[in-house]
């Protein structure tokens with residue numbers, strides 16, 4: 505079962521499972537509001553009890569992802585708490601009652617973005633965060649996701665996977681890649697933040713990783729999965745220009761201070777893949793290769809019409 509099936513990740517999860525011939529119960533927000541406890545109980549019962557499948561896995565791709573709105577609008581903050589903190593616990597509890605497992609998706613925003621204390625990466629810079637590094641979200645969205653993780657662990661101690669990811673884009677909905685491609689057509693030059701580091705993650709690659717995790721016998725726990733390698737938003741924007749055949753030199757680096765946003769952005773969003781690889785799960789491909797594959801599958805990411813075959 506996939507909840508949040510209409511979002512970027514949810515769409516790719518459902519597509520992949522259907523391509524693989526896997527029976528999948530897809531629930532968009534309109535079909536299942538995960539904050540509605542009764543509806544969640546009924547939906548999970550119908551799905552998990554109906555199939556008689558020992559390996560039933562619920563993949564929760566639903567989230568309140570309007571990070572800045574959650575920071576500035578109290579009503580949005582309440583909605584973020586309901587969707588990101590409380591609802592994952594409801595889903596996890598329902599899974600346990602019906603013999604299913606849950607794969608729940610979380611975020612780099614649970615960390616403060618200063619990098620793990622006391623560890624350096626091979627290049628002398630900060631190391632990637634490991635799952636057991638202390639969390640400490642800097643903003644509302646991150647705090648709601650942090651609470652959601654814990655509620656999943658508490659409700660389903662032996663039947664959960666929490667997977668933190670970062671910098672997700674895909675064929676569905678608004679995202680950074682789409683925005684950069686549009687701006688390339690509107691502006692001669694662009695200033696893009698060059699002091700925040702992370703790993704762009706194509707939602708289709710993440711979906712494949714989550715499905716592999718759900719099928720594996722990996723013990724319950726918290727793991728990290730992002731595209732391979734590290735860049736900055738400026739680096740990603742330049743790669744989008746390359747994909748467009750435009751001059752990446754038109755993208756100029758700027759600092760976070762020059763581009764203030766309501767919600768604090770982590771300066772260091774790099775999540776170590778060690779926990780993923782140690783579980784024998786397939787690594788997500790390097791972010792630059794993934795971007796090229798993503799625009800091949802979704803030419804509209806670059807503002808181009810899909811090729812009709």
Ligand SMILES: NC(=O)c1ccc[n+]([C@@H]2O[C@H](COP(=O)([O-])OP(=O)(O)OC[C@H]3O[C@@H](n4cnc5c(N)ncnc54)[C@H](OP(=O)(O)O)[C@@H]3O)[C@@H](O)[C@H]2O)c1
Pocket residue numbers: 507508509510511512513514532533534536537538539564565566567568569587609610611612649669670671672673676677
């Ligand atoms: N995007 C990123 O950069 C990023 C980074 C790190 C982690 N993540 C995590 O990755 C996961 C997938 O995110 P995404 O990028 O696919 O986000 P997305 O495109 O915004 O998808 C989230 C989906 O959840 C749905 N939703 C919201 N409230 C709901 C509710 N009450 N009940 C059911 N569905 C609800 C949304 O529906 P509406 O559109 O109708 O509201 C949307 O379809 C989330 O857990 C997110 O926190 C994302």
